[in-house]
Amino acid sequence: xxxxxxxxxxxxxxxxxxxxxxxxxxxxxxxxxxxxxxxxxxxxxxxxxxxxxxxxxxxxxxxxxxxxxxxxxxxxxxxxxxxxxxxxxxxxxxxxxxxxxxxxxxxxxxxxxxxxxxxxxxxxxxxxxxxxxxxxxxxxxxxxxxxxxxxxxxxxxxxxxxxxxxxxxxxxxxxxxxxxxxxxxxxxxxxxxxxxxxxxxxxxxxxxxxxxxxxxxxxxxxxxxxxxxxxxxxxxxxxxxxxxxxxxxxxxxxxxxxxxxxxxxxxxxxxxxxxxxxxxxxxxxxxxxxxxxxxxxxxxxxxxxxxxxxxxxxxxxxxxxxxxxxxxxxxxxxxxxxxxxxxxxxxxxxxxxxxxxxxxxxxxxx
Ligand code: BGC
Ligand code: ZN
Numbered sequence: 001x002x003x004x005x006x007x008x009x010x011x012x013x014x015x016x017x018x019x020x021x022x023x024x025x026x027x028x029x030x031x032x033x034x035x036x037x038x039x040x041x042x043x044x045x046x047x048x049x050x051x052x053x054x055x056x057x058x059x060x061x062x063x064x065x066x067x068x069x070x071x072x073x074x075x076x077x078x079x080x081x082x083x084x085x086x087x088x089x090x091x092x093x094x095x096x097x098x099x100x101x102x103x104x105x106x107x108x109x110x111x112x113x114x115x116x117x118x119x120x121x122x123x124x125x126x127x128x129x130x131x132x133x134x135x136x137x138x139x140x141x142x143x144x145x146x147x148x149x150x151x152x153x154x155x156x157x158x159x160x161x162x163x164x165x166x167x168x169x170x171x172x173x174x175x176x177x178x179x180x181x182x183x184x185x186x187x188x189x190x191x192x193x194x195x196x197x198x199x200x201x202x203x204x205x206x207x208x209x210x211x212x213x214x215x216x217x218x219x220x221x222x223x224x225x226x227x228x229x230x231x232x233x234x235x236x237x238x239x240x241x242x243x244x245x246x247x248x249x250x251x252x253x254x255x256x257x258x259x260x261x262x263x264x265x266x267x268x269x270x271x272x273x274x275x276x277x278x279x280x281x282x283x284x285x286x287x288x289x290x291x292x293x294x295x296x297x298x299x300x301x302x303x304x305x306x307x308x309x310x311x312x313x314x315x316x317x318x319x320x321x322x323x324x325x326x327x328x329x330x331x332x333x334x335x336x337x338x339x340x341x342x343x344x345x346x347x348x349x350x351x352x353x354x355x356x357x358x359x360x361x362x363x364x365x366x
Pocket of ligand 1 (some may be wrong): 043045068094095118120154155158276305306307
C-alpha cells in the first residue's frame with residue numbers, strides 16, 4: 001500500500017513510500033481492527049514535522065508515516081472485537097500508552113513520561129496511508145450521519161479535553177456556572193472551541209487577527225457568537241470595557257497573547273492554554289499585576305494537550321448536536337481538499353500557502 005512519510009530531521013522530506021498492507025494479526029488477543037483510510041486532516045503539527053522541527057520515526061525505520069487526524073471505514077475485525085464491525089466509520093485516537101500511572105489507567109494524554117508515543121507524530125506511524133491497523137481500544141465509532149465531517153473529530157477531541165478539564169477544575173467552586181467566554185484564535189481549534197462553548201449555553205467572543213468579514217468570522221457570527229479583531233482592541237482592553245471572562249480558551253499559536261488573556265480573566269475564572277509553541281519568543285510582562293490579580297481573584301491557568309478516548313466520544317456528541325442545531329456549519333470548516341495520497345506535495349503546500357484555509361485534508365479514498 002501507499003503512504004506519505006517524512007524523514008525526521010530532514011526539511012521538506014515528504015515523500016511516498018510503499019509498505020505492506022497491515023494485518024489484524026499484528027494486534028494481540030484478537031483485538032485488531034483493520035481500517036481503510038478515507039480522509040486525513042492536517043494541521044500545524046504536520047507542518048512542523050515536515051519542517052523537521054518535530055517528530056521521530058518508529059524504531060527500525062528511517063521514515064515516519066505522517067497524519068494523525070484520520071477518518072476511515074472498518075474493513076476487518078479480530079475475533080474478540082465486538083464493539084465494531086466492517087462498514088463502521090471510525091476515527092483512531094493519537095497517543096498510545098507509555099509507562100506512567102496515567103497511562104496505566106487509560107489517560108495517555110496525561111502521561112508524565114518524557115517519551116510519548118503518538119501515531120503520525122512521534123515514534124509511531126500515522127494514518128496518511130491506504131490502511132492502518134490498531135487495537136479496538138483506540139478506535140472510536142463515528143455515526144454515519146457524521147461521515148462528511150468525521151475528519152474533524154481529532155481536533156474536536158483536543159477541544160473537548162480542554163473544556164472538560166476546565167469544568168473538572170472548577171468543581172472546586174461548587175456553584176461555578178460560566179456565562180461569558182473568550183476564544184483566542186479563529187482557526188480549526190478556535191472555531192471548534194467556540195462551537196463547544198456555545199453548545200453549553202455560554203456567550204462567546206472570538207478574538208482573531210484578521211479583520212471581518214471573512215469565512216471564519218462568518219462562522220463565528222452564524223452560531224451567535226461575537227467576532228473581534230485584536231488589531232482593533234486587545235483582549236484585556238475588551239474585557240475592561242465589556243466585562244471579564246469566566247473562561248478563556250487560547251488557540252492562537254502566539255504565546256504573548258497568554259499574558260493579555262490573564263488580564264481579561266474574571267475572578268474565579270479559568271484560562272485554558274492549547275497552543276503548542278515550538279519557538280523561543282521572549283516578552284516583557286507586568287509580573288506583579290498579573291500575579292496579584294491571579295492571587296486575589298483565585299484564578300486558574302491550565303495547559304492541555306492531546307485527548308484520550310473519553311474526549312473523542314464527547315466530541316462525537318458535540319458534533320452530533322452541532323449538526324442538529326447548526327446544519328452544515330461543521331462542513332464549512334473543510335475548506336481545502338487534496339485528492340489522493342500521490343498529491344502529498346499539495347497538502348503541505350496548502351498548509352503554508354492555502355489562502356483562506358481552515359481545514360486542509362486529503363481525500364485518500366471514497
Ligand atoms: C495533536 C495532538 C498531539 C499534539 C502534540 C497535536 O497536533 O492533535 O494529538 O498530542 O499535537 O504532539
Ligand atoms: Zn493535531
